[in-house]
């Protein structure tokens with residue numbers, strides 16, 4: 131008799147038990163309808179208020195509302211004065227735009243491997259990647275776990291580099307008691323569908339420095355030097371993009387921001403329930419949270435210890451079978467990234483701006499994927515989960531999903547024979 135649902139056994143998580151993210155209630159509906167009843171649907175009063183409220187919530191002096199986290203990242207590169215052919219250090223494992231934002235600014239990403247335990251950039255490998263052309267380090271607080279900022283800031287100071295925080299997944303995460311996004315020179319947040327603060331699409335550039343916000347704003351709105359709420363002279367002073375947020379999106383984002391602290395508390399409680407229920411299941415590597423780091427549990431990662439399952443084949447093959455079995459159990463889990471960043475075609479083929487740009491403007495760096503073994507090992511063995519830990523889901527939902535992981539782990543012989 132098979133135990134696993136994928137082989138005809140009973141399923142662990144009942145149909146409909148996992149509810150979708152984000153919860154939308156009457157406060158969201160009222161806010162969006164009020165925006166619709168107004169007269170400025172472009173960068174309007176909700177955008178101005180959202181900037182102020184988000185800056186206050188996170189503890190930043192300045193915030194600029196954007197139409198994506200990627201736009202905010204691109205603005206970070208402009209803010210720190212990155213130029214054509216300059217090099218920027220980026221972790222080898224992240225969302226693609228943590229690195230393509232560098233290409234957007236005609237600069238060159240140089241990858242550094244991650245630490246397997248934290249999944250964040252390995253500070254011990256950063257200095258070997260620094261050259262006389264290096265301008266900045268992009269640190270990603272991946273899955274809501276802060277990177278090792280003390281070590282990274284010390285390296286940056288030693289070499290005169292700017293530090294950009296990709297906080298797109300890390301709303302509310304803390305490093306030694308400080309909110310991420312307040313530690314480096316400037317930072318980017320995302321309000322995409324999946325993030326802990328969802329406005330549909332959207333993002334926020336934040337900084338505490340007046341000079342940086344001024345440079346970022348030039349890129350944000352057609353290369354103009356005035357914001358859409360001031361008297362504009364409609365003059366392009368620099369090469370600009372159109373990265374502004376719309377009022378409807380800001381209205382939704384503001385309504386969700388009011389609920390964000392409650393959301394983060396529920397996510398933390400659900401994560402604790404998941405970890406409590408899964409403890410002791412065989413072959414699973416559970417997250418480690420270093421001292422001084424407060425994660426927001428954006429995406430809870432479980433890695434498979436191939437040797438303990440007696441699997442000698444390609445790790446990806448077993449991970450994929452494990453994931454399929456989990457999905458059959460009704461667990462809403464998934465693979466976050468199937469490729470490390472340097473292995474992606476845009477870097478392998480160097481097909482960014484064409485004609486060899488930006489590499490022709492600087493150094494022709496190597497993107498040999500074999501130089502990033504920790505990132506590869508993580509990519510090949512991970513399974514992550516977001517929605518089951520998010521409200522309106524409860525600790526009971528999280529425990530059900532943990533039971534699905536445990537069941538597949540305990541009956542993994544059904545996957546290998």
Ligand SMILES: *Cc1c(COP(=O)(O)O)cnc(C)c1O
Nearest residue numbers: 198199200225228298299320322
């Ligand atoms: C989501 C995300 C981004 C991009 O944000 P968008 O709003 O989708 O442009 C960048 N970096 C990381 C780590 C992300 O998770």
